[in-house]
């Protein structure tokens with residue numbers, strides 16, 4: 001068994017792109033800036049899984065300098081990482097995430113986010129929302145950060 005830790009952060013965008021977290025579009029909410037769809041939860045989970053399996057990181061496999069990943073659906077990148085783990089003989093036991101965000105509230109979409117992530121990962125993925133209590137950039141609501149920890153087995 002091995003564990004992996006993933007982290008990601010994206011600032012909110014100035015243009016009107018959609019907010020996507022864990023593959024779920026949060027209708028009517030301000031989106032995050034990034035080369036792909038800026039799905040901070042999907043990116044943190046991808047890095048946790050790759051790290052657990054010793055398979056590098058998301059930037060190595062899906063570089064933000066590559067035009068193929070512009071506007072990419074990050075759940076597809078996550079699915080590709082899960083396939084890499086399977087090819088290397090790893091199965092995922094579970095993943096747990098903490099998302100730090102002031103707005104919007106995660107709770108109403110939490111079940112949908114967990115269900116979609118669990119489906120793509122093929123194992124239970126749990127997500128907890130947390131506020132930064134006004135401290136720093138996250139506390140000022142300037143972006144969204146996510147930590148994820150994964151347990152894998154072979």
Ligand code: MG
Pocket residue numbers: 008009010034038039040043
């Ligand atoms: Mg990212």
